[in-house]
Amino acid sequence: MTSKDFPLANIDCGDCPIRHRAVCARCEPDELQTLEAIKFYRTFEAGQTVVWAGDAMDFVASVVEGIATLSQTMEDGRTQMVGLLLPSDFVGRPGRETAAYDVTATSRLTMCCFRRKPFEELMGRTPHIGQRLLEMTLDELDAAREWMLLLGRKxxxxxxxxxxxxxxxxxxxxxxxxxxxxxxxxxxxxxxxxxxxxxxxxxxxxxxxxxxxxxxxxxxxxxxxxxxxxxxxxxxxxxxxxxxxxxx
Amino acid sequence: MTSKDFPLANIDCGDCPIRHRAVCARCEPDELQTLEAIKFYRTFEAGQTVVWAGDAMDFVASVVEGIATLSQTMEDGRTQMVGLLLPSDFVGRPGRETAAYDVTATSRLTMCCFRRKPFEELMGRTPHIGQRLLEMTLDELDAAREWMLLLGRKxxxxxxxxxxxxxxxxxxxxxxxxxxxxxxxxxxxxxxxxxxxxxxxxxxxxxxxxxxxxxxxxxxxxxxxxxxxxxxxxxxxxxxxxxxxxxx
DNA sequence: GTCGAACCTTGATCGAAATCAAAAAATGAT
DNA sequence: ATCATTTTTTGATTTCGATCAAGGTTCGAC
CATH class of the missing domain: 1.10.10.10 (Winged helix-like DNA-binding domain superfamily/Winged helix DNA-binding domain)
Known part of the structure; x- marks a missing residue:
């Protein structure tokens, strides 16, 4: 199964269409309730930084609306974007305390966030969330490798x-x-x-x-x-x- | 938890030291038995191709000894390596039928392979294998993104x-x-x-x-x-x- | 040993993209 | 509307790495 099995267009579930695709397409009602309890929304203006690389990051999140970028910067200022976050994309790594990349809003951005610790606990007892995250991560890895070909040879x-x-x-x-x-x-x-x-x-x-x-x-x-x-x-x-x- | 928590040097378990790091550091005896039943070894000489991109790949595997590369090639021959597989690295994607990249042995290579279908079934009923695979995949994604900075800006x-x-x-x-x-x-x-x-x-x-x-x-x-x-x-x-x- | 095939090094030249520079267009604030 | 700022375009020049070309090494086969 890949992310193509959860086309955005097929989902219609109110205020947070993304959350469902990202982590809980197969969630039971009690699991959804746990997610509800630990979720909150944040919005950013175009140009605002969501987190800096190295900063503590106590949540994981899904993009609801708008666009964000993941980028790395060298000391001398050279910058490389390493990911483009569009609606439904997931940010943050379970088990990691600090952000690995700068995350920046390039347009007005709304994210659906889940507090990291309880999210990790839910993951621990809800295998299919981990499975879904594995699928998404494998897709991202494919995208990153496609980009390596672009950067290195095109x-x-x-x-x-x-x-x-x-x-x-x-x-x-x-x-x-x-x-x-x-x-x-x-x-x-x-x-x-x-x-x-x-x-x-x-x-x-x-x-x-x-x-x-x-x-x-x-x-x-x-x-x-x-x-x-x-x-x-x-x-x-x-x-x-x-x-x-x-x-x- | 990251792969650093399973340093190769700490492991000493006979004929297949890698398998344990890769997928079953926390396996129960019956799970190990299942793995034994579906595992086989393959060796390749330096320069041999393990699989071509697009070929059917009915196994997943761990590198035991030697070095392999993952690479993508454009029609006109331009080639970009997208991954370097060293001992303990995992190859293959559960749920994917065909190889996404060319896999080539650059030295004499031994891989410990698991038949894909039964491996996926085991994963389905053994959450920590999926968790471990998620950790490894996230590490690979970080490595791929570090490489994007190198390719794009260095x-x-x-x-x-x-x-x-x-x-x-x-x-x-x-x-x-x-x-x-x-x-x-x-x-x-x-x-x-x-x-x-x-x-x-x-x-x-x-x-x-x-x-x-x-x-x-x-x-x-x-x-x-x-x-x-x-x-x-x-x-x-x-x-x-x-x-x-x-x-x- | 000699031969041949891979593999590696070095030199000369070229070219694509970077850099330096300036101006035009879009955007937003007052 | 006007001005200041940001974003974009375009031009001139430079530079880094690619390409073209020729030898030199290493290594295995015989």
């Missing part, structure tokens, strides 16, 4: 195309019913954040986005609104195998 | 120093009793494999290894035998924070 143009394809694909799950052939979405990241994710500079990101537009691979309305007239064409620019599970 | 020299430091550190756990100040180990990888791991070309690897030797950071006896006279000095070349848990 050209700047391929990197940009790959990022756009990933955002388009992830966004598309939320509006599949669309009739139009072309895919439309808003970039949730600044050029600088894209650069930090892709291991590039913001100037290179800007140049390559311009180049993809000039070549007709994408259209831009404003700086952030992207139209992909032909998804196949964009995928062809990523360097990835076009067959396989890649298509939307 | 210079060639820093990449080489980082790889040497990691191998030295990992090797050092096997011979901590050493009296000498300097750390000595054999490089388990060819220059080409190092390049694939670091997102470089083999020529750049060769040049940077030569440069580190010229600058006295390392000494080489032959091509593969490395002496690190001053570990602090090497760590200073990695670009990482020198304080923190990094030191051996």
């Amino acid at each position: 050209t700047a143009r391929e990197k940009i195309a790959s990022l756009l394809a990933i955002i388009a694909r992830r966004d598309a799950t939320l509006k599949l019913a669309s009739d139009s052939r072309s895919i439309v979405f808003d970039l949730p990241l600044t050029r600088e954040a894209m650069a930090d994710y892709l291991g590039l500079t913001l100037e290179t990101v800007s140049r390559q986005v311009s180049a993809l537009r000039r070549d007709g691979v994408i259209e831009l309305e404003g700086k952030r609104h992207v139209v992909v007239p032909d998804m196949e064409r964009l995928l062809g620019e990523t360097g990835d195998d076009t067959d396989g599970g890649m298509l939307i | 210079t060639a020299r820093e990449k080489i120093a980082s790889l040497l430091a990691i191998i030295a550190r990992r090797d050092a756990t096997l011979k901590l009793a050493s009296d000498s100040r300097s750390i000595v180990f054999d490089l388990p990888l060819t220059r080409e494999a190092m390049a694939d791991y670091l997102g470089l070309t083999l020529e750049t690897v060769s040049r940077q290894v030569s440069a580190l030797r010229r600058d006295g950071v390392i000494e080489l006896e032959g091509k593969r035998h490395v002496v690190v006279p001053d570990m602090e000095r090497l760590l200073g070349e990695t670009g990482d924070d020198t304080d923190g848990g990094m030191l051996i």
